Amino acid sequence: LHAIRNSGFSWEPGAYGWFLNMGLLLYLVTNNFVFDKKAALLVLAIITTLSTTSYIALLVVLLLYYRGNGGRLNKLILFGVPALFIIAFQVPFLIDKIITSYNHDLTDINKIQNLNEYYIKNGGQIHLNRFASAIYIYNLFGLKLIWGISNTYPNSVYSLNDVNISNGFMDFIAKFGLIGLVYLIYSYILLLKKFLLKNELIFYCVLALLLLSFGEPMLIFQTTLVFFFAYHYTDPNTDLSINSHELSL
Numbered sequence: 440l441h442a443i444r445n446s447g448f449s450w451e452p453g454a455y456g457w458f459l460n461m462g463l464l465l466y467l468v469t470n471n472f473v474f475d476k477k478a479a480l481l482v483l484a485i486i487t488t489l490s491t492t493s494y495i496a497l498l499v500v501l502l503l504y505y506r507g508n509g510g511r512l513n514k515l516i517l518f519g520v521p522a523l524f525i526i527a528f529q530v531p532f533l534i535d536k537i538i539t540s541y542n543h544d545l546t547d548i549n550k551i552q553n554l555n556e557y558y559i560k561n562g563g564q565i566h567l568n569r570f571a572s573a574i575y576i577y578n579l580f581g582l583k584l585i586w587g588i589s590n591t592y593p594n595s596v597y598s599l600n601d602v603n604i605s606n607g608f609m610d611f612i613a614k615f616g617l618i619g620l621v622y623l624i625y626s627y628i629l630l631l632k633k634f635l636l637k638n639e640l641i642f643y644c645v646l647a648l649l650l651l652s653f654g655e656p657m658l659i660f661q662t663t664l665v666f667f668f669a670y671h672y673t674d675p676n677t678d679l680s681i682n683s684h685e686l687s688l
Contacts, residue, residue: 445487454655456493458662459485464500464647468634469675472507492654496647503643507635569654572606576613584609587616607656608649614659623658623666624648630670 447455463481467474485497567575579596580588588595592613593604604610612620624645631641652658 444489445484447484447488451655452488453490453492454657456485456488456490456496457651457655457657459488460493460496460500460647460651461662463497464503464644467500467504467507468631468644472504474504490654492651496650499643499647499650503640503647506637506643507640567602567605569606572604573609575602576604576606576609580613584612585617587619588613590614605655607652607654607658610656611652611658620658623663626668626670627666630666630673633670633673633675 444452445455446452447458449455449458459481463478463485466478466481482497485493577584580592608620611623615623627648628641628645631644635641635644648663652663657663
């Protein structure tokens, strides 16, 4: 399905873009924002995904790098913002794709009952995109999303058996609640505070994580859940590498 797009080891380019962007972000944060060959390789790999979400997240990560190295906002606003605005509306897989996807999702939601009946009769699943998935989950559970339904929430409503949810943000909230998401972000921030002193930079890191999680259900993977406790074991002043001499001892 993605012949010209780089999915890496993942099932979809956007999912692979999550790993690449988060890898780049953590690499820059833990290496004092040194942009070397490894960082350049990650950026190149992100470009080959041709993923809208990955590209937007990459812009946030590059903004993090720019500000982390002392880049001034006035220059960015003067030159960078107009250029990005023009590119966003000219490149077909950015603003145009987002608007098209949103309109398509609204159409699906408006005829969700007919789609349910069709797939129950003919088999298969309704593949809802990001916006439609978010609206559908909210319409089903409403205020219950504050504390979450359960890890097996798809089994709690019969109609969900015929629906494929693609919004990782709402999927996590449905499982662990808005409370669980807030605690995950809080733990993530505690980890970032070990490396970053400015709240502005931490904000960009949180924004990148949320943007990437909006597209694919990545928040329920161990690579994200590790943020619940990683700050307990992370010390920027400690070298955790083991050389051969220490290993022999």
